[in-house]
Amino acid sequence: MEFTEQTPINLPDDFIKMLKNDLGDIKCSEVISDMSQEPSISIRINRFKIPEGNESILEHLNISHRVGHCPNGYFLSKRPSFTLDPLFHCGAYYVQDASSMIVEKLSDFIPNDSKDLKCLDLCAAPGGKSTHLLSLLDRYENSLLICNEVINSRASILSENISKWGYPNVCITNNDPADFKTIQDYFNVVLVDAPCSGEGMFRKDEGAIAQWSLENVNLCAQRQRRIVADIWPSLRAGGLMAYSTCTLNRIENEENVEWICSELGGETLFTWRGYPGGKNAGEGLFFAIIRKRGELTNEIKRIGGKNESLPKSLSKVKINCDFICEGFSLYRKNDILKAYPQTLKNEMFAIESRLRVILSGVAAGEIIDSKKGEPVIIPHTDLVQNIAYKKGAIPQFEITPQEAIDFLKKLPISLKDAPKGYILLTFKNIPLGLVKNIGNRTNNLWPSSRRIRNF
Numbered sequence: 148m149e150f151t152e153q154t155p156i157n158l159p160d161d162f163i164k165m166l167k168n169d170l171g172d173i174k175c176s177e178v179i180s181d182m183s184q185e186p187s188i189s190i191r192i193n194r195f196k197i198p199e200g201n202e203s204i205l206e207h208l209n210i211s212h213r214v215g216h217c218p219n220g221y222f223l224s225k226r227p228s229f230t231l232d233p234l235f236h237c238g239a240y241y242v243q244d245a246s247s248m249i250v251e252k253l254s255d256f257i258p259n260d261s262k263d264l265k266c267l268d269l270c271a272a273p274g275g276k277s278t279h280l281l282s283l284l285d286r287y288e289n290s291l292l293i294c295n296e297v298i299n300s301r302a303s304i305l306s307e308n309i310s311k312w313g314y315p316n317v318c319i320t321n322n323d324p325a326d327f328k329t330i331q332d333y334f335n336v337v338l339v340d341a342p343c344s345g346e347g348m349f350r351k352d353e354g355a356i357a358q359w360s361l362e363n364v365n366l367c368a369q370r371q372r373r374i375v376a377d378i379w380p381s382l383r384a385g386g387l388m389a390y391s392t393c394t395l396n397r398i399e400n401e402e403n404v405e406w407i408c409s410e411l412g413g414e415t416l417f418t419w420r421g422y423p424g425g426k427n428a429g430e431g432l433f434f435a436i437i438r439k440r441g442e443l444t445n446e447i448k449r450i451g452g453k454n455e456s457l458p459k460s461l462s463k464v465k466i467n468c469d470f471i472c473e474g475f476s477l478y479r480k481n482d483i484l485k486a487y488p489q490t491l492k493n494e495m496f497a498i499e500s501r502l503r504v505i506l507s508g509v510a511a512g513e514i515i516d517s518k519k520g521e522p523v524i525i526p527h528t529d530l531v532q533n534i535a536y537k538k539g540a541i542p543q544f545e546i547t548p549q550e551a552i553d554f555l556k557k558l559p560i561s562l563k564d565a566p567k568g569y570i571l572l573t574f575k576n577i578p579l580g581l582v583k584n585i586g587n588r589t590n591n592l593w594p595s596s597r598r599i600r601n602f
Contacts, residue, residue: 156182156353161361162346169397178395181423182350186430188223189214189245191275194282195313195534196239196577204575205240207232217248219282230599233551233574238311238532243275246347246421246429249391250279253336256387256416256436257287264290265448265494266336269324269378272301274308276340276391281314289490293498295320295327306506307597310529315475316488318498319506324377329501331380333448336387339378341371343392343399347431350423368399372406379411383448384441388413391434395422400433413437450497458499461485464514470526470540471511484512484524486535509533528594531571531578541571541581551579557591557598 158179167175190208197204208227214220222245229235229242257264264287268277271294284290294309294317296302302321309317344364345355375390382388390407392399400420407413417436421429457463457478464479468486471477475486487495487508495507512524530536544565546554551574553560562570565584572579582589 156349156356158182158349158356159359162359165361165396169395178422184350184423186351186423187245187428188226189243189248189429190221190223190240191217191243191248191279192219192221192240193238193278193312194219195285196237205234214245214248217245217251220245220248220251231552233548233555233579234577236311236555236597236599237574237577237579238313239577241275241278241308241312243279244429244432246393246432247275247391248279248429249419249421249432249434250276250338250389251283252417252419252434253280253387253389253436254283254286256438257336259286261335262288263448264335265293265333266290266338267293267295267327267334267378267381268338268340269295269374270297270340270342271319272296272298272305274305274312276338277305277309277317278312280336280338281309281312281317284316285314289488290316291491291494292317293320293502294318295322295324295502297321297323302505303596309506310510311532313533315486315509315533315535316491317507318495318502318504320498320502321505322502324374326502327378327381330450330498332383333450334382334386336389337378337382338389338391339371339375340391341367341374341399343367343371343394344396345393346395347393347421347423347433349431351430364394364396364398367394368403371399371403375403375407376411379407379439382439384439386439387416388437388439389434390437391432393430393432395420395431395433400435404435404437407437412440414440450494450501457496461496461499464522468511468524470530470537472535472537475508475535477511479514482514483510483527484514485509486511486530509535511535525592526569526581528580528592531581536578541569542566543571543573543578545573545576546579548574552599554580554582554591554593555597555599557593557595559588559591561587562589 209224211222211224271277277294296305344367348355419434421432461480476489476492478485485508510527510529512527515523550560567584570582570584581592
């Protein structure tokens with residue numbers, strides 16, 4: 148093996164030969180040396196919850212400096228226990244590798260006056276790039292994001308992370324890329340963070356090294372092409388595809404981009420490579436923005452019309468819900484009260500009809516049918532962490548760090564000075580979750596699936 152003095156991790160010989168062929172001796176040596184350094188730690192702030200200028204509430208995270216290509220990204224000087232930080236559970240920030248924040252570059256290619264943007268994150272779990280897209284789409288009127296994850300177990304953590312981020316203009320689906328054939332010529336932006344050979348994660352994941360082989364690189368490249376080909380018809384003419392991998396070789400990156408352009412009809416607008424680079428850079432990542440050739444029109448593409456039928460499992464419910472902002476329509480799906488932005492409701496109904504949806508809009512409350520009269524609505528955690536929540540509708544109570552940890556462990560907490568009934572608990576004035584205060588104790592309404600354990 149070459150570069151043995153600079154290679155404390157056991158990298159495959161074929162990988163080093165390929166890297167040397169792509170980069171040359173000097174750059175290859177630098178990249179391999181950097182793989183022996185400690186990975187950087189970085190976060191991306193949710194500006195819906197921490198506006199610009201309020202970063203001081205994150206001082207406990209030891210913020211060092213900004214990520215150059217993302218104005219809301221910050222490096223940390225050391226890794227804290229995110230699990231024990233209530234602000235992490237509030238959705239105030241997302242722990243994300245700095246290289247992945249290059250998604251910010253999409254905003255350079257979307258006109259500032261765009262409206263009705265429809266976007267798809269095809270391989271979305273665990274949700275880093277999806278939450279980033281939601282923040283970017285916030286500046287465009289009537290935008291919609293579909294986050295898809297084909298693996299069931301990964302779709303659940305995606306759902307949790309999207310819910311905490313707090314935007315209602317989103318659907319989470321659990322489909323194979325080929326299932327999107329029922330939605331064609333629709334999306335303005337499609338992000339394909341394709342499954343890959345994982346070379347960019349070698350210094351973080353020894354398992355990626357053990358699984359690596361040239362054969363697997365070629366298998367990944369073919370799978371990536373199949374994924375892109377399946378979803379390409381769903382991208383409208385003139386639309387943008389962001390193609391990314393967390394690997395370093397040209398086979399899965401530049402060669403696939405060339406194939407997309409030559410075989411499917413695209414043109415490359417932007418490419419970027421990040422290599423593992425110590426404490427001031429992220430992990431290895433490739434990112435390209437490709438425009439689909441064809442006549443670009445200003446026509447607003449929609450699925451579903453004014454008379455779109457509700458799926459059988461989804462029925463309209465007439466309930467006066469005082470803790471939801473204006474501009475939302477309320478619907479019932481089983482025992483969950485859902486809130487959809489009124490401007491997107493027909494399209495969300497259509498998506499419910501065509502795809503396997505595990506989350507859409509925002510869960511506003513749990514419905515308990517009453518034999519004596521109107522159904523009883525228990526407000527949902529996802530609502531109070533969401534833009535759809537009407538501020539001030541539920542009494543607030545600021546809690547201490549220890550009370551917040553107890554709450555997140557689903558332990559009972561005492562609120563001596565709080566009124567009876569539903570109480571919105573805040574931490575540093577950011578909504579965390581709900582309890583029902585019954586006087587001498589409270590019923591903790593934090594979802595059991597999100598309870599922190601082993602601390």
